[in-house]
Amino acid sequence: MPRPDKVAVVDDVKSGLTDSAATLLTHYRGLTVTEMAELRIKLREAGARYRVAKNTLARRAAVDAGMEELQELLDGPTALVFCSEDPVAPAKALKAFAKDHPALVIRGGYLDGEVLDEAAAIKLADLASKEELLGQLAGLMYGALANTARLLQAPIEKQARLVQALIDAGGNADVTEAPAAEEAPAAAEEAPAEEAAAEEALAAEAPAAEADAPAAEAEAETTGDEPASDA
Known part of the structure; x- marks a missing residue:
């Protein structure tokens, strides 16, 4: 009969595989307890969870989750990185940590129903x-x-x-x-006013001209001037 603690591990790994958007696998041999704790914090900040499990239990969980092809990567001191949403950020965190701690090795991963080899998993960090x-x-x-x-x-x-x-x-x-x-x-x-003034001036000059005509005729008779004849 399986031990309850092993059953709990299998169930936890199976849940992590099925509920995660992607899973990355690493080898951690050579890392100290302090370095492992630091790595967990960085992965948690990147939206991922770091889980160490025995390969026998991890293989059983992969089979139960319908990911039998993942078993080929489960050899050696393996730890699983369960990416809740975006696998790129955890991959970047792993790559940056591995640069300062060569003991951490990215083994591969599982994304969209496909197994990723080491090169493909590392390329996620470049996206x-x-x-x-x-x-x-x-x-x-x-x-x-x-x-x-x-x-x-x-x-x-x-x-x-x-x-x-x-x-x-x-x-x-x-x-x-x-x-x-x-x-x-x-x-x-103003136009009608000017026209009226002009008419009044003409009317005043007309009687004066008529009065001057008889006077001229009377003067002519007194002097005896006669018009010259053609003879």
Whole structure:
């Protein structure tokens, strides 16, 4: 009958395999207890859990989880890295830690139903993480929205300038044309007055001319002047 502690280990590893987005496998021989604790913290910060288990129990858990092909990687002092969501961040953490601690070796992994060899698992660390991709996407979206806002705002600004120009032009027309409009009636009123004055002057001169004509004739008779004849 299986021991309860071994059953608990198998169940825990099986749960980690089935509930994780990906699983990475490492060899840890040569790491101290302090270094192992440091590695656990860094992986936890990257959204992963580090689990050490005997290969016999890990193989049984892989079979129970329907991942029989994973058994080929379960040899030597193996520890499993259960990635809750993004396997890239944990892979980056493993690669950075292995750089300072050569005793840590990345053996491979399991992602999307496929077994990853050592090279493929290490390449995950060279990919952009979820946070980096989200940051890039946010930057692209912000740039697109900013460009759209500028495109939408440009016609409005042009229309606003055009309307303001029309308002300014209309205001100047009112100012310059208003006096002319006010002077027009005054000029119309002055025209009849001038015509009446001219008519009065002509009427006054007409009797004077008629009075001068008889006087001229009387003077001619007194002097005896006669018009010269053709003879």
